Amino acid sequence: MSKNGPLALSFHALVVVFMLAPLVVVCLVAFTPENTLSLPWHGFSLRWFRAVFERADFIQSFYNSLILAVAAATLATLIAxxxxxxxxxxRFPGRDFLNGLFLSPIIIPHLVLGVAMLRLFALMGVNGSFVWLMFAHVVVITPYVLRLVIAASIGMDRSAEQAAESLGASRFTLFRLITLPMILPGVAGGWLLAFINSFDEVTLSIFVTSPSTQTLPVRMYVYATESIDPMMAAVSALVIALTAATMIILDRVYGLDRVLVGRH
Incomplete structure (x- = not known):
């Protein structure tokens, strides 16, 4: 074991570097003063960040993504x-079917879901609706919440619930004061994963968004097909910073180990 220790440590370090290197490069390119995607060899500049905030379409797409992700993640949590x-x-008839139905969006390619929902929304005449866009996101992010809440529910000690029930606590009181606090790490972790996946979703959103409901990832994709300049790196750096800030705040307030593992 001692001989494999340094080798294993080196391997894990290389994996971390391999995963983080593209993010670091993108963030560095965002500060370039040049007009091309290049590293800031000749000094750092904020010109591309200023360019982002001067684009009203990017600002509106960011608000669309933020509102959509919060609403979809919250609704998915209420369902999950x-x-x-x-x-x-x-134990009830159809329990396994229900579980498989909720988890099935994980194994279905989002491209297939996007085409299917585009056809469904066209038949219903609701193309471009923000409400139905939120419904599409809820479908694909609910499994993330469900899996973490299931893990938290399986691992919880139900003796406190049984004691409260024996003392006459109502089901709502039991859930609010005992069950929910005990599974809260799984609920919070599920909501966080749902929020991130909804905010970053692009493949499905391309098919079901409209110009008025266009999300930030779709706006970035459309812009990248028209022009490639460091502004895309600046937008990506801002998204990375937002995600990192969310994770840090959650860690400070609640603890990532409790949220993602689902333990007390």
């Missing part, structure tokens, strides 16, 4: 929590 509790605590 009772579904996870029902799946883990009760």
């Amino acid at each position: 929590v009772p579904a996870a509790l029902a799946i883990t605590r009760y």
